[in-house]
Amino acid sequence: MSTPESFETNSEDDYVGETDDDDDNGSPGPSSRLSGLNRPKIGSGSMRYKRQKTSGKSHKAKGTNKGRNFGKLAQLMSMPLDVFFEITSRLEPLDILQLSRVSKHFRTTFASQSSRHNWVAARRNISSMPDCPNDLSEPQYASLMFEHNCQACGKSRAQKTDYSLRVRFCGPCFKENVKKGSTIMRPFRNVPENVLTLVPRSFLKSSDLFHYSGLPGTFEAKTNHKGNHFYVPEVEMVIERWRELQYDTKALDLFKNRQMAIASEIMSHAKDLDEWVLTHKHEKYVEDTERAENRESSIKEKLIELGYDASDFPSTYEHRWYSIMNQPRELTPRIWKAIRPKLEALIAEEKENRAKRARDHRLVTRKAEVRPFWASFIADIRTSQAREVMPTFFGACELPTIAAMLLDNDAHTIITEERFLAQKEAILADIIEYQIKIKRELVKCFPSQGTASTDKQNTTAGIENEEMDLSILDRATTLFRCSDSWYCKTLLPYPDIFEHHHVKDSTPFSPAALLRLQPGANVESTAVLLLNALGLPEDTSVTALDDVRLICNCGHPDFRKPMDFGTLIHHFMDEDEWYKMMVAQRTETRPDLVLHNDHDLSASNSCVALLRPDDLLSHGQCNEKEDETTSGGSSESFVAKYCVKCWQLCLRHVVLKSQADLTYHMKGKHLKEACEDDAVLYSELRSF
Numbered sequence: 001m002s003t004p005e006s007f008e009t010n011s012e013d014d015y016v017g018e019t020d021d022d023d024d025n026g027s028p029g030p031s032s033r034l035s036g037l038n039r040p041k042i043g044s045g046s047m048r049y050k051r052q053k054t055s056g057k058s059h060k061a062k063g064t065n066k067g068r069n070f071g072k073l074a075q076l077m078s079m080p081l082d083v084f085f086e087i088t089s090r091l092e093p094l095d096i097l098q099l100s101r102v103s104k105h106f107r108t109t110f111a112s113q114s115s116r117h118n119w120v121a122a123r124r125n126i127s128s129m130p131d132c133p134n135d136l137s138e139p140q141y142a143s144l145m146f147e148h149n150c151q152a153c154g155k156s157r158a159q160k161t162d163y164s165l166r167v168r169f170c171g172p173c174f175k176e177n178v179k180k181g182s183t184i185m186r187p188f189r190n191v192p193e194n195v196l197t198l199v200p201r202s203f204l205k206s207s208d209l210f211h212y213s214g215l216p217g218t219f220e221a222k223t224n225h226k227g228n229h230f231y232v233p234e235v236e237m238v239i240e241r242w243r244e245l246q247y248d249t250k251a252l253d254l255f256k257n258r259q260m261a262i263a264s265e266i267m268s269h270a271k272d273l274d275e276w277v278l279t280h281k282h283e284k285y286v287e288d289t290e291r292a293e294n295r296e297s298s299i300k301e302k303l304i305e306l307g308y309d310a311s312d313f314p315s316t317y318e319h320r321w322y323s324i325m326n327q328p329r330e331l332t333p334r335i336w337k338a339i340r341p342k343l344e345a346l347i348a349e350e351k352e353n354r355a356k357r358a359r360d361h362r363l364v365t366r367k368a369e370v371r372p373f374w375a376s377f378i379a380d381i382r383t384s385q386a387r388e389v390m391p392t393f394f395g396a397c398e399l400p401t402i403a404a405m406l407l408d409n410d411a412h413t414i415i416t417e418e419r420f421l422a423q424k425e426a427i428l429a430d431i432i433e434y435q436i437k438i439k440r441e442l443v444k445c446f447p448s449q450g451t452a453s454t455d456k457q458n459t460t461a462g463i464e465n466e467e468m469d470l471s472i473l474d475r476a477t478t479l480f481r482c483s484d485s486w487y488c489k490t491l492l493p494y495p496d497i498f499e500h501h502h503v504k505d506s507t508p509f510s511p512a513a514l515l516r517l518q519p520g521a522n523v524e525s526t527a528v529l530l531l532n533a534l535g536l537p538e539d540t541s542v543t544a545l546d547d548v549r550l551i552c553n554c555g556h557p558d559f560r561k562p563m564d565f566g567t568l569i570h571h572f573m574d575e576d577e578w579y580k581m582m583v584a585q586r587t588e589t590r591p592d593l594v595l596h597n598d599h600d601l602s603a604s605n606s607c608v609a610l611l612r613p614d615d616l617l618s619h620g621q622c623n624e625k626e627d628e629t630t631s632g633g634s635s636e637s638f639v640a641k642y643c644v645k646c647w648q649l650c651l652r653h654v655v656l657k658s659q660a661d662l663t664y665h666m667k668g669k670h671l672k673e674a675c676e677d678d679a680v681l682y683s684e685l686r687s688f
Contacts, residue, residue: 294330
């Protein structure tokens with residue numbers, strides 16, 4: 001049975017009103033006023049939800065659990081009517097409506113006129129509910145107000161209840177059956193528009209109603225017009241009757257007056273119903289809130305009786321706690337028995353979470369105490385281990401010795417300088433272990449060592465225990481890229497890569513973070529070729545290049561100054577990649593169009609060279625003179641142009657931003673001296 005504040009039914013198969021048991025399609029029966037109308041149409045996108053009719057034979061499934069209440073209502077069949085009606089008078093209209101559908105006997109009992117007092121008594125059990133209107137029967141009125149299934153397709157949870165039209169539809173069916181007056185009247189050219197004043201207009205679609213804002217609105221039949229919405233079958237019925245009486249003036253006037261009075265009465269009643277629904281929903285909300293507060297208070301009282309304190313309870317932001325507490329149901333012994341284990345588990349979990357948060361807060365304090373001691377400690381040992389990576393502060397907090405110190409006595413013990421220095425030897429051992437671990441992860445980045453693989457089986461304990469040649473990290477060819485490789489192309493050796501500003505902020509250095517330092521596929525091979533071109537062995541160490549600077553004699557304006565080994569590698573790789581791209585896109589093979597790779601490391605006359613410290617000054621003076629020569633004093637007036645040769649070769653836009661760019665490009669890429677016609681404006685390229 002329903003609760004006093006319920007507007008819903010749990011049945012998806014119940015239909016509106018007093019349906020005929022012999023009706024095969026199971027669709028809802030029309031109300032008394034609309035009994036002569038056509039059935040509502042099913043909207044597009046909807047389907048008919050048919051109610052399954054029970055036959056005389058009972059089909060019991062094998063092993064069906066009948067439940068503890070099975071058969072108890074059978075005693076109502078033999079109960080005296082006066083006693084039976086006394087019981088049902090304590091129910092609500094929806095309860096009686098559902099009871100009338102239990103059997104034909106109950107249907108006959110509640111559908112008779114003699115049971116009307118039962119429906120009236122049921123309505124009085126709901127606060128201030130308006131009386132049943134004259135155009136509806138009691139069962140139809142109860143169905144309209146308390147059920148939620150669509151009267152066209154039978155779908156449950158239909159949201160469109162129009163109290164003026166006395167219908168309830170789902171969205172598609174409402175759109176199909178309730179339309180504008182102008183749309184309905186379109187096929188009826190000979191019928192005057194004032195016929196729309198003879199039917200009630202839609203309450204949901206009335207733009208002149210402001211019941212949610214509290215402003216008064218006009219809702220009368222005499223103000224109906226073609227811009228309002230109406231129930232299509234009802235308008236069609238009235239038009240048909242108007243046509244029958246159009247030549248009988250007296251009968252037509254009588255029909256108009258009667259229909260307008262009925263429509264006005266229905267529309268007035270519809271406003272009363274809407275106001276009652278809003279009031280009833282508010283009262284229900286207040287009652288539910290009060291019951292929820294009583295429930296929460298009762299639950300907390302019982303928990304306190306069990307020895308808990310109010311401060312132990314989780315916050316209302318804890319969804320599981322809130323969902324148990326905030327329910328509009330009074331606490332009963334049965335409910336308490338069911339929710340008590342859940343509440344105690346949530347309290348225990350909250351206690352653990354609070355302890356963890358308190359420990360995390362203490363841990364932050366302990367780390368703040370360690371920070372100055374670590375900074376002083378690491379500064380002392382950097383001088384003796386200049387070529388080794390050192391843990392950052394956040395990485396240091398994960399070293400076993402320092403981590404144990406931080407968590408000592410659940411992070412309650414204050415860390416002093418004496419405590420920290422007492423663990424100096426253990427911390428040094430942890431740092432050495434940390435460095436070895438970092439080196440092993442870095443060595444895995446190089447396929448040439450046979451340890452880098454995407455196969456997860458190769459990263460198991462077998463690799464961790466195998467011997468690795470960590471000395472490769474000291475070679476000049478072992479370079480690592482910046483982890484922000486999308487924007488930064490820096491290549492640095494170990495451990496300089498960890499001092500790069502894009503890398504040192506990555507704390508701590510996890511295996512995944514270290515894997516992002518793996519260089520591109522051609523970096524190592526290009527480095528080997530450069531060492532060969534410089535006349536240096538392939539196993540040249542990083543320290544051997546510390547006292548020298550490398551230059552590229554290609555003449556590129558941006559790479560005339562000495563550079564480190566990593567920058568030189570990037571320069572050669574970029575130039576070689578540009579050349580290969582141009583060759584791949586070449587569309588013209590004329591002999592006068594030359595495309596030259598001036599950074600081919602396999603050629604005998606490589607443009608790379610070493611500069612000793614004594615050669616740096618003289619090289620700088622030569623570059624200054626060359627800049628003056630190539631610029632010719634006209635760099636300020638130079639307008640960016642495009643290379644004609646590259647456009648003719650492969651239709652590529654190669655921009656030359658200065659006279660130095662033009663001179664270098666023509667000499668290095670096309671083996672010719674630059675002239676005025678070699679570069680033109682963008683708009684002039686199409687002419688070549």
